[in-house]
Amino acid sequence: xxKSGFVIANLFRKRTRTILTLLxxxxxxxxxxxLQSVNSIFSAGADFVGATRLIVQARVSFTSPLxxxxxxxxxxxPGVARVGYSQWFGGVWQENTPLLMFSIDxxxxxxxxxxxxxxxxxxxxxxxxRHLRRQxxxxxxxxxxxxxxx
Numbered sequence: 001x002x003k004s005g006f007v008i009a010n011l012f013r014k015r016t017r018t019i020l021t022l023l024x025x026x027x028x029x030x031x032x033x034x035l036q037s038v039n040s041i042f043s044a045g046a047d048f049v050g051a052t053r054l055i056v057q058a059r060v061s062f063t064s065p066l067x068x069x070x071x072x073x074x075x076x077x078p079g080v081a082r083v084g085y086s087q088w089f090g091g092v093w094q095e096n097t098p099l100l101m102f103s104i105d106x107x108x109x110x111x112x113x114x115x116x117x118x119x120x121x122x123x124x125x126x127x128x129x130r131h132l133r134r135q136x137x138x139x140x141x142x143x144x145x146x147x148x149x150x
Contacts, residue, residue, distance in 0.1 A: 053112070063088045084108035101133070 001009075011018050056074065058064040065087050074083045086102040086109070093099050106127045110116070118126070118134070126132050 063090075082108065082112050084112045104134075106134075 056066065058066055066085075068085065071083055071085060074080060084105060086104045088100070088102050091099040091101070106123075110123065110127075126134060
């Protein structure tokens with residue numbers, strides 16, 4: 001009997017064991033493929049911006065602000081074109097509806113994120129009155145507001 005004949009004979013000696021072994025190997029390859037795609041999605045998340053933006057935050061959490069005194073120091077770093085800041089805050093509206101917001105400097109924010117587009121008149125109003133809020137189109141359509149006092 002040849003080696004290959006011996007292997008084939010033993011494979012079909014216990015069919016259940018052979019089927020379970022093949023299923024486990026197939027499952028291993030499927031899991032590897034799926035997890036590689038998830039890994040590539042997570043690692044490619046910041047590639048759409050390229051190397052043009054860098055976010056600096058506190059070591060503890062993004063809810064802990066950096067001191068505003070660091071703004072000139074960050075602007076003085078070679079290669080830095082613009083610096084902006086935002087402060088996260090959470091609140092509750094009416095009957096325990098969570099509001100998760102960021103307070104921003106609208107002038108700096110518009111320079112750093114030009115992809116956030118709004119009508120020019122609304123932009124002028126937002127930059128001139130500091131108590132307004134900016135929201136996405138979906139919220140605007142749902143609640144029929146544009147710029148409102150927060």
